[in-house]
Amino acid sequence: MNQLQQLIKSILPSALVSYDEPMEKHTSFRIGGPADVFLTPGSYQELHRCLVVVQEHNLPFFMLGGGTNILVSDRGIRGVVISMARLSGVTISGDSLVAQAGATVENVCNAAAAKSLSGVEFIHGMPGTIGGAVWMNARCYGASIADVLGYATIIDDDLSLTTVLSDPEKFGYKRSPFQTMSGCIFEVSLNLQPGEEHEIRQKMQQNHSDRVDKGHFTAPSAGSLFKNNREFGAPTGRIIDELGLRGAVSGGAAIAPFHGNIFINQDNATATDVLSLIRLAVNTAERERNIRLEPEVRLVGEWNAEELSFLVQ
Ligand SMILES: Cc1cc2nc3c(=O)[nH]c(=O)nc-3n(C[C@H](O)[C@H](O)[C@H](O)COP(=O)(O)OP(=O)(O)OC[C@H]3O[C@@H](n4cnc5c(N)ncnc54)[C@H](O)[C@@H]3O)c2cc1C
Structure with a gap:
């Protein structure tokens, strides 16, 4: 592990690397044993370097979004966990919203509402990141994230940055084409429509309250x-x-x-x-x-x- 620790130190500042990281701190279940290596890249370049290292050293790795749809073993995770937590930028241009995969669903919904853009109210209140939601094709209140996905930019199996246009035929109930790739989702673009901010926020609030009432x-x-x-x-x-x-x-x-x-x-x-x-x-x-x-x-x-x-x- 020492050689690996040296290598990791050279690609990421030490504050963003931890060893034997308790996964209970990173899951909504508040359960999970230690991850051998836990990396939190803060830029595309750092993320790419993490993936290069795991691939070159043939290390098992797990991409972590918000940890809200996983049960981590008490024995933890062998190999490397790459957390998307710091890759969380959201930008809006016209009717499309582009979010880095680690942006929380909460932030994505609020950013859309602030620009009077409608289309993601249905996921407001669902915990986790937008990348995790796309990977899972998260679904609630009769709609799926695939319904609004324009494209995803992924780091694919051979470590190149590739844009994948959304193809509804490749998504299904809790199924997305990203589930069979070994790289990661870096960024997603969502197609929204102009709306009235107060109506958008009202719908978001309704959905959130419904979840509170259901005991989520x-x-x-x-x-x-x-x-x-x-x-x-x-x-x-x-x-x-x-x-x-x-x-x-x-x-x-x-x-x-x-x-x-x-x-x-x-x-x-x-x-x-x-x-x-x-x-x-x-x-x-x-x-x-x-x-x-x-x-x-x-x-x-x-x-x-x-x-x-x-x-x-
Ligand atoms: C209270 C509560 C309510 C919920 N309600 C709903 C609901 O209504 N509908 C619903 O569908 N789900 C629901 N969920 C489950 C969960 O919130 C969603 O599935 C969410 O989209 C998972 O996102 P995440 O970022 O937490 O993913 P994680 O749990 O971190 O990861 C899930 C999977 O996605 C992969 N992944 C995450 N990010 C990336 C990435 N950037 N690149 C590649 N792979 C990645 C992970 O490797 C893992 O395999 C709920 C969960 C809770 C706790």
Whole structure:
């Protein structure tokens, strides 16, 4: 590791590099063991250099947005985590908004509203970064981020900066073309329309309040744990309710008493506690309903095959 530490020191000022970084500080679940190396580049050049180093040294790496859709193992993440937190600029030109991937959804929505631009009100209140939202093709209130995406600028697998125009056919429910690449999303452009600022802000406020009413912010979580699947005939939250699992507890984690598809860290939960509840829900749904629930939340870091075997078809 020492040689690697030297190398990393030469590409990033030391304040932006940490070792054995507790991932619980960087996830909305407030759960996760240490990342071996945690890098927070502050410019395109630094980001590119980070990717060159991980590729040249064949190091495993994980791109971190806001950490709001991941469950990081208690053993942490081997290799390098690259956080987009400092790449967060937002600019607006005409009706299009260009945001660096690490811009928070909150800042993107506020920047659009300040210029009386409509189109992203639906995601206001959803935590995380705009890059994470594009990568996940985040969806709420009947719309997906793909509906407003103009293009994404990515650092692709061979480390060149490439602009990818949005192609609706390549996006699906919680699916984006970026999920199969090994580089990263650097910047995204969203197509907005002129509107009235007070109406835009009113809609944003409504959506935020609806989330507050639904209990989204009452305890650390990663939002919906499982995907919804139309073939199941009901939202996953209702299925989990009907299976009698709402309120189930494992260690410090619980299936929220107020929503069957939100799993919460209610008392210093470990990732293993949350995984036990995921296993309980998956196995019960399979036994009682003959359906396979599929996690939307990504299980990140050092898990072993046996722990995750219940997820394999
Ligand atoms: C209270 C709450 C409510 C939520 N409500 C919703 C909702 O209504 N709808 C919804 O869809 N989701 C929802 N979520 C989940 C989550 O907020 C979204 O999926 C969000 O878009 C994830 O963004 P992030 O930046 O946190 O991504 P992260 O969790 O950091 O990462 C998610 C994935 O994206 C990848 N990624 C992130 N940034 C980049 C990048 N720049 N380049 C390449 N890969 C990248 C990561 O590697 C990872 O695989 C909710 C979560 C919470 C906690």
